[in-house]
Amino acid sequence: MKLLVRADASVEIGMGHRVRCQALVSAFEELGWQCQFVMDRRYQAFGSTKDSFVDTEAQFWHVAEQADLVILDHYGYRAADIRRLYQHQPNLLVLDDMNDRGVFPAKWLLNPLSQDYSEQIEWLLTGSQYALLRPAFQRSYHSAGDSLSHVSQPNKLLITLGGTDPLALTLPILKGLLWSGFPKEDIQILLGANAKNADQVIALCNEQAIAYKQGLADVTPLMKQAKMAISAAGGTLFELACMGVPTVFAQVADNQTRSLEQHVPLGWCRAVRFDHVSDALRGQQVAYLVEALNRCWGDLQWQENASEIARRIVDGNGAKRVAKKVSAYFGVF
Known part of the structure; x- marks a missing residue:
């Protein structure tokens, strides 16, 4: 099973998206997933040589279609952007904090805070039990x-x-x-x-x-x-x-x-x-x-x-909880 993570990092963006997604990657890899980060090429200095770099959204859509699951942790994506990505890859896990991007669809929504979302989210993973720690x-x-x-x-x-x-x-x-x-x-x-x-x-x-x-x-x-x-x-x-x-x-x-x-x-x-x-x-x-x-x-x-x-x-097991719940959907245990 192939998992792609879209999470950019820079001085302005910070490293937090990358760090918490790395915790998820570690948990998914323990369950046998093949994982890779995808970054905007402008920020490659903050990535890894193992990452995939894209110059346009069309390029990202193409690689997303080839994956089994895409994790999106990116505040640059508003509701309309997430809807377009969802059309290319419905097995989409969106990480969120503020719940201020409007209504959008996703298979899973992850937020370590307790908040309410629209019915366009199929499965909510909310609360501190899902905090992503390494x-x-x-x-x-x-x-x-x-x-x-x-x-x-x-x-x-x-x-x-x-x-x-x-x-x-x-x-x-x-x-x-x-x-x-x-x-x-x-x-x-x-x-x-x-x-x-x-x-x-x-x-x-x-x-x-x-x-x-x-x-x-x-x-x-x-x-x-x-x-x-x-x-x-x-x-x-x-x-x-x-x-x-x-x-x-x-x-x-x-x-x-x-x-x-x-x-x-x-x-x-x-x-x-x-x-x-x-x-x-x-x-x-x-x-x-x-x-x-x-x-x-x-x-x-x-x-x-x-x-x-x-x-x-917080008990440190959030990333494992997420990986197990999402993997169960694909029959991976």
């Missing part, structure tokens, strides 16, 4: 529970603003923390391979003897060490929940709105919005975020409760 998070789920049982107490503040850090927030947040007097020995910076201003962040880390890593394939060891995190609110939200890490989220894109609307009221995280803020006001938002972090950092009871809440939400 296999490392499933393996780490129980060991994260061990740390909560005081076998190994996490003591770091993990700062991770996504694969590309599109708003270049790592540097001003780090400076704000240092200015506030936050202990630099407790800070762990995680930079994506394509993070903006990475050279400046690394220079400051070296100057201040702050721990940092860049371009890690497996981030679970750092999350296990994290007492709290400052993070972008994309797919990392579900990863941090799975690992039981209380977090102050920096919203850097509009498509993160719904997830924060559903998760902040649960009590395991806080959020500060940056995507609709002018450059002139961004420093003020950084100050709000640093203040929220410092307030939560000293509240050990909140941290304990937040960790327990977070781990109840």
Whole structure:
């Protein structure tokens, strides 16, 4: 059985689509599927040599027709675009977050948030049980529970603003923390391979003897060490929940709105919005975020409760659940 995944990546788009689809690919490959990513050739620098690259939609339609299943994770596709793709490949699984693209048909619709869709979707896969995490998070789920049982107490503040850090927030947040007097020995910076201003962040880390890593394939060891995190609110939200890490989220894109609307009221995280803020006001938002972090950092009871809440939400098995449900339709078990 052949599966194609359409998910572009770039500094502007981010790496989240690619990362969560890779989790799905791993789960489908375990069931014997042959999987391949398809990307717009303009973004091939962010892909793999194993990917297929297209220049036009007609080219993508052609390769889609040759597959048994197509997974679409792409905000550039509005309802009309998805309808056209569906005409070429009805075995279509669409990943969604905002439910704001209009009415469109699909065989399956996957959203880790609880939302309602039209009857043109044959099967809905919605809710946090379908959050797509890489296999490392499933393996780490129980060991994260061990740390909560005081076998190994996490003591770091993990700062991770996504694969590309599109708003270049790592540097001003780090400076704000240092200015506030936050202990630099407790800070762990995680930079994506394509993070903006990475050279400046690394220079400051070296100057201040702050721990940092860049371009890690497996981030679970750092999350296990994290007492709290400052993070972008994309797919990392579900990863941090799975690992039981209380977090102050920096919203850097509009498509993160719904997830924060559903998760902040649960009590395991806080959020500060940056995507609709002018450059002139961004420093003020950084100050709000640093203040929220410092307030939560000293509240050990909140941290304990937040960790327990977070781990109840996501168990790391979402990708396997999706792969098994979809494969059952094709008689693959």
